[in-house]
Amino acid sequence: MAPAQAHDVPVVPDSGIVPEKARGGIGIEINGERFRHEGDPQMPLLWYLRDVLRLTGTKYGGARGENGADLVLVNDKPVSAIAQPMAKLDGKRITTVEGLAANDGVLHPLQQAFIDEDAIGCGYCTPGWLIAGVDLLKRKPQPSDADIDRLPNTCRCGCQTRVRAAIKRAAAGRASQA
Ligand code: FES
Structure with a gap:
């Protein structure tokens, strides 16, 4: 069979668009x-x-x-x-x-409440408390001490009492405005 000539091959313009599903990763x-x-x-x-x-x-x-x-x-x-x-x-x-903070840098009310209540020791546990606290406040806008104590987080610096106060401060809408 004779080899295909260049003019036998349909020319498909390359759009440069790769469908999302076809990409790896x-x-x-x-x-x-x-x-x-x-x-x-x-x-x-x-x-x-x-x-x-x-x-x-x-x-x-x-x-x-x-x-x-x-x-x-x-x-x-x-x-x-x-x-x-x-x-x-x-x-x-x-x-x-x-x-968690707004795009303009204003802290989430729970972050501000942690500052207001001095609920941060070394700070290692703080990001986890904030994430768990944000979720808790969404599920239970007025959480009890028991609700807070059931969170999986622990603090080796002994800040649990102040963390509790911070979550309750945010729940009460008493976090100070930056
Ligand atoms: S602030 Fe240090 S472990 Fe919680």
């Missing part, structure tokens, strides 16, 4: 920005946040996230970032502690 939204992870799909979200994006607010909270320091919101639900492989997060919306 894992697409996620973090604090309102879109990212695509093309590395190891088993990488825990915590390492992606800290080592790839340098969002270091979220802390290591134990191998299973047992002390709550690694909590983030995934589609508005608190989850342990160490326990979430990137493979499970395609198309998900994630909020970390860095995403």
Whole structure:
């Protein structure tokens, strides 16, 4: 058979558009920005946040996230970032502690209440408390002490009492205005 001539091949103009589904990797939204992870799909979200994006607010909270320091919101639900492989997060919306403040820098009322109540010791546990607290206030706008004590978070600096006061201050709408 004679080789195909160039004029036998239909010319399809290259639009430069790659359909989203045809692209590789894992697409996620973090604090309102879109990212695509093309590395190891088993990488825990915590390492992606800290080592790839340098969002270091979220802390290591134990191998299973047992002390709550690694909590983030995934589609508005608190989850342990160490326990979430990137493979499970395609198309998900994630909020970390860095995403709680408004775009103009005004702190979330719960962040402000933590400052007002001096509820921060070394600060290691604080991002996890904030994420868990934001979720709690959404589920229970007036949480009891018991509701707060049921959160998975712990504080080695002994700030639990002030954390409780901060969550209640935010619930009462008494966080000071920046
Ligand atoms: S403020 Fe230090 S562990 Fe909580």
